[in-house]
Amino acid sequence: MGKAHVYRRDHINTDEIIPARYLNTDEEEELARHCMEDLDAGFVEKAGEGDVIVAGDDFGCGSSREHAVWAIRGAKVRTVIARSFARIFYRNAINCGFYLIESNEAVERINDGDEVEIDFEAGLIKDKTSGIEISFSPLPDFALEIIGDGGLLEHVKKEMQGN
Amino acid sequence: MAMTITEKILARAAGKQSVRSGELVDAAIDVVMCHDVTTPPAISMLIEKGIDRVFDAEKIVVTPDHFQPAKDVKSAELHRRLDEWARRHRIKHYYRLGRAGVCHALLPEQGHIRPGEVIVGGDSHTCTYGAFAAFSTGIGSTDLAAAIATGRLWFKVPASIKIVLKGSLGPGVYSKDVILAVIGRIGTDGALYRAMEFSGPALADMSMEARMTITNMAIEAGAKNGIIGFDDTTENYLNEHLRDNKDYTVYESDEDAEYAAIEEFDCCEIEPMVALPHLPSGGVPVGQCSGRRMDQAYIGSCTNGRIEDLRIAAGIMKGKKVAIRTLIVPATPTIWKQAKDEGLFDVFYDAECVVAAPTCGACLGGFMGVLAAGEKCVSTTNRNFVGRMGHPESEVYLASPATAAASAIEGKLADAREVV
Numbered sequence: 001m002g003k004a005h006v007y008r009r010d011h012i013n014t015d016e017i018i019p020a021r022y023l024n025t026d027e028e029e030e031l032a033r034h035c036m037e038d039l040d041a042g043f044v045e046k047a048g049e050g051d052v053i054v055a056g057d058d059f060g061c062g063s064s065r066e067h068a069v070w071a072i073r074g075a076k077v078r079t080v081i082a083r084s085f086a087r088i089f090y091r092n093a094i095n096c097g098f099y100l101i102e103s104n105e106a107v108e109r110i111n112d113g114d115e116v117e118i119d120f121e122a123g124l125i126k127d128k129t130s131g132i133e134i135s136f137s138p139l140p141d142f143a144l145e146i147i148g149d150g151g152l153l154e155h156v157k158k159e160m161q162g163n
Numbered sequence: 164m165a166m167t168i169t170e171k172i173l174a175r176a177a178g179k180q181s182v183r184s185g186e187l188v189d190a191a192i193d194v195v196m197c198h199d200v201t202t203p204p205a206i207s208m209l210i211e212k213g214i215d216r217v218f219d220a221e222k223i224v225v226t227p228d229h230f231q232p233a234k235d236v237k238s239a240e241l242h243r244r245l246d247e248w249a250r251r252h253r254i255k256h257y258y259r260l261g262r263a264g265v266c267h268a269l270l271p272e273q274g275h276i277r278p279g280e281v282i283v284g285g286d287s288h289t290c291t292y293g294a295f296a297a298f299s300t301g302i303g304s305t306d307l308a309a310a311i312a313t314g315r316l317w318f319k320v321p322a323s324i325k326i327v328l329k330g331s332l333g334p335g336v337y338s339k340d341v342i343l344a345v346i347g348r349i350g351t352d353g354a355l356y357r358a359m360e361f362s363g364p365a366l367a368d369m370s371m372e373a374r375m376t377i378t379n380m381a382i383e384a385g386a387k388n389g390i391i392g393f394d395d396t397t398e399n400y401l402n403e404h405l406r407d408n409k410d411y412t413v414y415e416s417d418e419d420a421e422y423a424a425i426e427e428f429d430c431c432e433i434e435p436m437v438a439l440p441h442l443p444s445g446g447v448p449v450g451q452c453s454g455r456r457m458d459q460a461y462i463g464s465c466t467n468g469r470i471e472d473l474r475i476a477a478g479i480m481k482g483k484k485v486a487i488r489t490l491i492v493p494a495t496p497t498i499w500k501q502a503k504d505e506g507l508f509d510v511f512y513d514a515e516c517v518v519a520a521p522t523c524g525a526c527l528g529g530f531m532g533v534l535a536a537g538e539k540c541v542s543t544t545n546r547n548f549v550g551r552m553g554h555p556e557s558e559v560y561l562a563s564p565a566t567a568a569a570s571a572i573e574g575k576l577a578d579a580r581e582v583v
Contacts, residue, residue, distance in 0.1 A: 011351055015550055019555075023529075026241075038550040058385065061352065063287050064286055065200065065201060086355070092303035095305035095309075096305055151305065152308075154212070156312065157214055160214065
């Protein structure tokens with residue numbers, strides 16, 4: 001269970017998630033200290049383990065920097081719920097074994113600060129603050145397979161060893 | 164079955180007769196582009212997983228560019244990691260300082276891009292190479308690691324949007340204005356997950372440099388790839404630039420191929436455009452924003468740092484002085500030398516601009532021209548997100564080299580056609 005950080009905005013981009021001035025490192029802990037900095041300078045202070053980010057359309061647009069996923073993961077955020085995701089961000093998250101949720105309803109109904117619990121297997125978001133439950137479609141099978149293997153490289157390694 | 168050019172290239176790479184949009188394919192990669200920000204983490208991942216290998220040392224092209232020359236100790240460490248890896252694996256096409264350049268200008272110039280191929284790079288603007296009738300897309304570090312080790316990646320075949328560029332460009336209007344007009348209409352997610360296939364008579368008049376400006380920004384509409392068909396202009400460029408391997412296959416879309424949407428633009432009506440902060444889709448004709456005071460002008464990047472762009476800027480600046488800080492950043496050493504040999508540096512010197520070494524630098528707020536709080540920059544780059552070129556309260560206005568040069572002279576956003 002964690003808190004929802006709701007940004008009812010579209011096109012939250014990789015420059016806002018992790019500004020390029022911090023791309024001179026790829027250490028997750030260091031990146032996490034600047035997570036969402038140019039969108040919400042107070043984010044790191046208020047974010048805690050298991051929290052979720054909720055946003056509008058096209059989350060993660062812009063650069064191919066996987067550092068955006070690492071910064072969010074490093075900040076101990078459990079998942080991002082958005083109406084839609086930009087393509088490279090979505091792909092990077094799956095490849096890292098980081099689960100994303102697409103849901104219009106969640107973006108409309110979850111309020112900032114709500115306590116939410118997510119059952120990934122059942123495809124259910126439980127908003128403990130308002131008492132509502134929102135179901136979501138799980139990721140496609142191939143994505144679940146990659147996440148299940150622990151990310152793309154583990155998946156690739158498994159295939160290499162299988163051959 | 165009728166297919167688009169994107170589908171045909173992916174079918175070939177997957178060893179299939181045909182593919183359809185939405186289908187997942189496992190494709191062979193022809194070229195992997197590596198730079199200094201996203202490749203070092205990919206290398207670390209490969210080492211950590213015990214699969215530190217390269218699928219083909221001749222098909223990987225390496226150039227540091229984002230923070231090159233190293234801007235601080237941390238970026239120097241990134242360069243060192245890249246350098247050690249490239250040497251250890253004897254990467255054939257490794258461009259070190261002195262030969263290194265902004266990747267998307269460097270690879271075509273050095274003959275690494277061929278039609279019909281599948282190209283991936285650890286950079287979102289890898290879509291640039293689609294100007295050569297190739298499938299080319301940007302990837303993150305984990306994908307990059309997988310591509311380096313195996314030479315294969317999974318792709319979902321994208322549906323295509325056809326962008327038809329009708330008519331011809333008016334005087335003082337450039338391909339940058341066209342792509343800003345296109346993104347202004349369809350939005351930053353108007354082509355999300357899709358291929359943007361550009362066609363139409365206006366392209367026929369454009370050089371490869373001008374076409375690359377268009378495909379470069381396909382990602383700014385959310386596209387997986389941007390692509391332009393092959394013609395005489397493509398062939399002439401390739402004849403001049405391809406070196407070792409001159410073989411390639413030309414694919415073209417079938418006449419009855421299916422498109423998710425078709426968008427037509429009358430290029431005769433496109434004005435010089437400026438994308439206002441903070442999205443690349445914020446394009447308006449320069450007449451609607453001229454007079455807005457600027458603090459800096461930046462002419463460079465993978466979008467508009469090629470020789471043609473520098474010639475356009477010099478043509479406008481000749482005999483004048485700039486009113487604001489102005490940076491000229493030739494994208495590669497070859498472009499730098501060409502500009503010097505053609506006397507463009509004299510024009511820029513006399514105009515009181517600074518000419519820098521090839522780097523991505525300030526385009527992404529890295530170094531060499533970052534902005535202070537409240538400052539405004541007219542820039543020939545591709546992104547104007549919050550904080551993109553520096554302080555989160557600075558502003559970036561995207562425009563063509565002509566508009567940036569005219570605005571540099573005026574100290575405010577200006578229409579190059581009116582600056583005589």
